[in-house]
Amino acid sequence: METELQSFIEKYDLLGCIQCGRCTGGCPVTVRTNLNVRRFVYDSLDEDILEELANLPEIWDCTACSTCAVRCPKGLKPLEVLIGLRGILVEGGRVQPTVRDALESVFREGNPWDKPRAARCDWMKDLDVRIAEPGEAVENLIFVCCTIVYDPKLQVIAQNLVRILNKAGVDFAFIGEDETCCGSEVHNLGEEGLFEMLVEDNTELLNSFNAKRMVTISPHCYTAFKNEHPDLKMEVVHYTQLVGELLEDKKLELTREVPQRIVFHDPCFLGKQNHVFDEPRYILGNIPGAELVEFDRCRERSLCCEGGGGKMWVETESTKERLSDTRVKDARALEAGILAVACPFCELTLDDSVKAKGFEEEMRVAEILEILGEAIED
Amino acid sequence: MNIFVCVKRVPDTSEAEIKIDETGRDVDSSRFSFDINDADNYAVEEAIRIKEARGGNVQVICAGPQDADVMIRMALAKGGDSAVRIDDPRINKNDPLQMAKVLAAYIKEQEYDLVMTGCMANDNWFMATGVALAEELGVPHAAMVNQVEFLDGKVKAHRELEGGLSEVVEMELPAVLTIQTGINEPRYAPIRGIRAAQKKELKVLNLDDLGISEEEVSENSSLIELQKLYIPEVVSKAEFIEGEPEEKAQIMADKLVKGGLL
Amino acid sequence: MSDVFVLAEHRQGELRDITLEMLTLANGVAEKLGGNTVAVLLGSGVDSFAEKVSGYSDKVLYIDDPLFEDYNSEKYQRVLAALLDDYKPTLLMVGHTTQGVDMAPALAVEKQLPFISDVFEFEFEDGKPIPVRQFYGGKVNANVAFKGDPPYLATIREASVEVGEPSKQGSVEKIDSPLKEDIDYRRFIEYIEAEVGDVDITQSEILVAVGRGVREDKNMPMVEELAQVLKADLCGSRAATDAGWLPHDRQVGTSGKTVKPKLYLAIGISGAFQHLAGMKGAKTIVAINKDPEAPIFAEADYGIVDDLFKVVPVLTEKLKELKG
Numbered sequence: 027m028e029t030e031l032q033s034f035i036e037k038y039d040l041l042g043c044i045q046c047g048r049c050t051g052g053c054p055v056t057v058r059t060n061l062n063v064r065r066f067v068y069d070s071l072d073e074d075i076l077e078e079l080a081n082l083p084e085i086w087d088c089t090a091c092s093t094c095a096v097r098c099p100k101g102l103k104p105l106e107v108l109i110g111l112r113g114i115l116v117e118g119g120r121v122q123p124t125v126r127d128a129l130e131s132v133f134r135e136g137n138p139w140d141k142p143r144a145a146r147c148d149w150m151k152d153l154d155v156r157i158a159e160p161g162e163a164v165e166n167l168i169f170v171c172c173t174i175v176y177d178p179k180l181q182v183i184a185q186n187l188v189r190i191l192n193k194a195g196v197d198f199a200f201i202g203e204d205e206t207c208c209g210s211e212v213h214n215l216g217e218e219g220l221f222e223m224l225v226e227d228n229t230e231l232l233n234s235f236n237a238k239r240m241v242t243i244s245p246h247c248y249t250a251f252k253n254e255h256p257d258l259k260m261e262v263v264h265y266t267q268l269v270g271e272l273l274e275d276k277k278l279e280l281t282r283e284v285p286q287r288i289v290f291h292d293p294c295f296l297g298k299q300n301h302v303f304d305e306p307r308y309i310l311g312n313i314p315g316a317e318l319v320e321f322d323r324c325r326e327r328s329l330c331c332e333g334g335g336g337k338m339w340v341e342t343e344s345t346k347e348r349l350s351d352t353r354v355k356d357a358r359a360l361e362a363g364i365l366a367v368a369c370p371f372c373e374l375t376l377d378d379s380v381k382a383k384g385f386e387e388e389m390r391v392a393e394i395l396e397i398l399g400e401a402i403e404d
Numbered sequence: 405m406n407i408f409v410c411v412k413r414v415p416d417t418s419e420a421e422i423k424i425d426e427t428g429r430d431v432d433s434s435r436f437s438f439d440i441n442d443a444d445n446y447a448v449e450e451a452i453r454i455k456e457a458r459g460g461n462v463q464v465i466c467a468g469p470q471d472a473d474v475m476i477r478m479a480l481a482k483g484g485d486s487a488v489r490i491d492d493p494r495i496n497k498n499d500p501l502q503m504a505k506v507l508a509a510y511i512k513e514q515e516y517d518l519v520m521t522g523c524m525a526n527d528n529w530f531m532a533t534g535v536a537l538a539e540e541l542g543v544p545h546a547a548m549v550n551q552v553e554f555l556d557g558k559v560k561a562h563r564e565l566e567g568g569l570s571e572v573v574e575m576e577l578p579a580v581l582t583i584q585t586g587i588n589e590p591r592y593a594p595i596r597g598i599r600a601a602q603k604k605e606l607k608v609l610n611l612d613d614l615g616i617s618e619e620e621v622s623e624n625s626s627l628i629e630l631q632k633l634y635i636p637e638v639v640s641k642a643e644f645i646e647g648e649p650e651e652k653a654q655i656m657a658d659k660l661v662k663g664g665l666l
Numbered sequence: 667m668s669d670v671f672v673l674a675e676h677r678q679g680e681l682r683d684i685t686l687e688m689l690t691l692a693n694g695v696a697e698k699l700g701g702n703t704v705a706v707l708l709g710s711g712v713d714s715f716a717e718k719v720s721g722y723s724d725k726v727l728y729i730d731d732p733l734f735e736d737y738n739s740e741k742y743q744r745v746l747a748a749l750l751d752d753y754k755p756t757l758l759m760v761g762h763t764t765q766g767v768d769m770a771p772a773l774a775v776e777k778q779l780p781f782i783s784d785v786f787e788f789e790f791e792d793g794k795p796i797p798v799r800q801f802y803g804g805k806v807n808a809n810v811a812f813k814g815d816p817p818y819l820a821t822i823r824e825a826s827v828e829v830g831e832p833s834k835q836g837s838v839e840k841i842d843s844p845l846k847e848d849i850d851y852r853r854f855i856e857y858i859e860a861e862v863g864d865v866d867i868t869q870s871e872i873l874v875a876v877g878r879g880v881r882e883d884k885n886m887p888m889v890e891e892l893a894q895v896l897k898a899d900l901c902g903s904r905a906a907t908d909a910g911w912l913p914h915d916r917q918v919g920t921s922g923k924t925v926k927p928k929l930y931l932a933i934g935i936s937g938a939f940q941h942l943a944g945m946k947g948a949k950t951i952v953a954i955n956k957d958p959e960a961p962i963f964a965e966a967d968y969g970i971v972d973d974l975f976k977v978v979p980v981l982t983e984k985l986k987e988l989k990g
Binding site for chain 3 (some may be wrong): 415417418419421422424431453490498500501504523525526527530531532533534535536538539540544545546547548554560562563564565566567568570571572573574575576580584585586626627628629630631632634635636638639640641642643644645649650652653654656658659660661662665666
């Protein structure tokens with residue numbers, strides 16, 4: 027136990043914490059729940075109560091948005107303490123059934139949605155696309171994301187990327203059925219062993235392709251591959267970076283008008299975690315007829331949609347307004363016709379909120395690739 | 405308490421489109437995802453809970469191909485102590501009585517207090533293997549069990565009957581229980597646990613190891629014969645409502661309210 | 667002999683529906699075989715059941731003995747083994763019920779019988795009955811033939827046939843029990859009634875039923891809202907109650923309740939036979955499921971093949987509007 031405790035303190039550098047409270051002060055979910063991340067950092071110094079802390083329901087309220095880490099003056103990552111506590115439950119097998127099923131599904135089928143691996147490419151059924159072969163040179167290897175490939179509402183995102191890249195004459199290929207969960211949410215759910223396995227297997231798989239760079243669609247995949255795969259031998263970019271480049275180089279032209287007021291919601295995993303703020307705005311600014319407006323809380327201060335941190339599988343017990351509801355109300359106040367997102371989870375949570383608030387007539391949530399699909403000629 | 409729990413690897417066909425293969429006697433399983441049979445997963449959990457409460461040993465038994473090793477390791481990671489996989493292409497998979505014979509050939513040579521199986525396999529729905537196994541072993545059994553208690557070398561099993569009724573039966577040990585889903589909430593098998601479970605023994609046996617002849621358990625000697633599989637014609641009298649989701653909802657709402665269905 | 671034997675099933679003073687269903691099926695098979703239908707009734711003081719089944723069989727073999735006060739698979743197995751030896755029927759039918767599945771496989775092993783479970787109909791080939799059953803949750807039918815010599819044993823799926831009016835007047839023959847003494851290795855202790863919750867779904871006029879397709883607990887409020895608008899009670903498939911979305915007393919199906927509401931709205935239920943058996947008596951059935959092949963559509967009056975998450979919220983809204 028002694029060594030295990032030391033590793034917990036050391037792993038999260040708990041002694042580095044000065045208890046300034048900037049983490050909790052910035053934590054977006056505190057308006058809804060009792061989560062006080064500063065206290066968890068402090069309390070975790072006590073070896074005897076780690077187990078007890080792990081059993082507190084609020085450790086599951088964290089959305090892994092990383093605001094606490096961004097704000098920490100000591101460069102600590104308080105959210106990782108919560109994830110470490112989740113890990114105690116995971117290692118004991120004591121997670122709720124939805125989390126269990128998602129993790130088992132990743133282990134068996136390579137995705138958290140309990141879908142067969144064999145159905146992973148169904149979204150591309152009617153498209154003429156290239157599947158990468160090991161060793162064969164390819165400019166851009168596309169990593170689609172489990173949520174986009176299986177959710178019928180989101181498949182259009184990947185389908186539009188194909189249209190756009192074809193139109194721009196880009197050399198690209200997909201991974202096919204072998205594409206396996208990036209592990210971002212696996213890590214956030216505290217399943218470190220499974221995450222390590224995915225990193226190992228994915229590194230081997232992806233390195234077998236002779237790709238110059240990998241293009242991710244989901245910011246969650248982006249951050250996982252960019253920051254957590256040290257042995258990956260290729261550049262990792264988010265598609266907004268690639269598409270921004272194509273627009274800048276005039277390889278892609280947006281010719282059709284989308285006459286809408288658009289507000290962009292910065293995904294936590296793209297913006298505050300990886301500082302990709304300008305590319306999405308550059309793309310949206312290039313859409314003919316579109317008027318781009320900004321949330322008050324934008325860029326580093328963007329409000330989390332509560333879609334990450336494993337929250338797709340864990341419901342927060344709170345009757346207070348969802349952050350995604352707040353967000354769509356803010357978008358409505360700006361009279362935006364489109365709430366633009368660049369993340370599948372943001373799309374799901376915000377779209378739910380538009381329906382919950384009854385804003386369907388006035389506005390819609392759209393992934394940037396969906397809007398781009400309307401802005402290019404076929 | 406020495407517990408043996410029998411598990412099967414089955415496809416998840418709840419959302420899958422099923423095609424009969426060219427033999428006409430099997431389905432094309434190339435696009436299925438496979439996992440431990442639902443009820444067997446509950447049986448594994450129950451076995452481990454009994455062991456945790458009363459001490460003892462849990463051995464996992466599976467008749468199936470090497471692909472089943474993953475789910476066997478998962479059961480070991482949860483708390484199983486060792487496993488045996490019986491792998492022999494000569495075994496007829498379409499006769500539960502022959503399967504029971506295979507399982508019994510192994511178990512009857514062991515020291516056991518309790519044998520558990522799921523009450524039904526999601527692929528062939530026989531609901532027969534566990535009870536047949538008890539008869540092969542010559543021990544009492546209870547099928548469709550959703551609660552287990554022990555006292556004085558006896559087991560009290562609550563059987564889940566129709567209409568939410570339970571029947572409590574008391575049996576001498578050793579006994580066979582076929583476990584109904586919902587008896588517990590199965591735990592998660594963490595990957596580190598699965599890796600650690602690589603060290604646990606997983607023996608692979610064939611018919612020769614078990615000392616049974618092919619004639620006893622092959623399709624030729626079965627007393628039943630799967631003639632053909634076919635997709636049933638769904639004779640539907642349903643009126644299907646067409647359109648976009650919103651339109652369908654509107655039409656249905658009209659029918660319910662204006663059609664006097666409420 | 668070409669007789670078809672049927673094991674009558676009863677519990678807590680009630681003859682169970684499966685009994686007459688099996689006899690109806692058996693009469694058809696016996697006719698083809700040129701034999702008689704014989705009901706086997708084991709019980710204590712259940713003369714009225716003997717009377718009832720005689721209306722559907724050519725003969726009733728009735729063992730009236732306190733040993734059979736309550737069901738015990740081991741005792742039933744001993745008796746049936748002896749009767750098979752004595753009477754040598756061609757086929758014995760047992761319910762594919764919690765009683766039948768607890769006994770039939772053991773009897774088959776003991777007597778080395780060709781045995782097929784969960785049969786819902788028989789086809790005939792050269793005068794020989796070929797059982798038809800299903801695999802993969804009802805998505806595949808299978809013809810499985812008996813090999814070797816009779817007697818054959820089949821367990822029969824509930825609610826497979828419609829039972830008509832009694833058309834026979836079988837003789838009731840009381841016989842002595844081949845089992846003389848009680849057994850001690852398995853004893854019946856008691857029945858425990860399910861706790862009755864706040865709602866008795868067997869009495870509900872309108873039911874909204876949820877299945878695996880609802881996916882998780884957090885989607886239940888969506889369905890609850892629909893139920894509220896319809897003034898309906900909620901019920902579900904086994905998957906829904908196992909997952910804890912609903913209490914167990916809301917489960918519809920062979921292991922749950924049999925319901926006969928005016929309207930049954932099945933949401934995300936594929937329609938495993940165990941579920942269908944519990945709800946097909948509903949007057950009007952509406953099914954929403956994204957799988958067009960789902961067996962629920964075979965029972966439905968109205969079918970919507972679509973994503974329930976898209977349809978249900980709109981349906982709720984439209985109903986609110988229409989109902990003012």
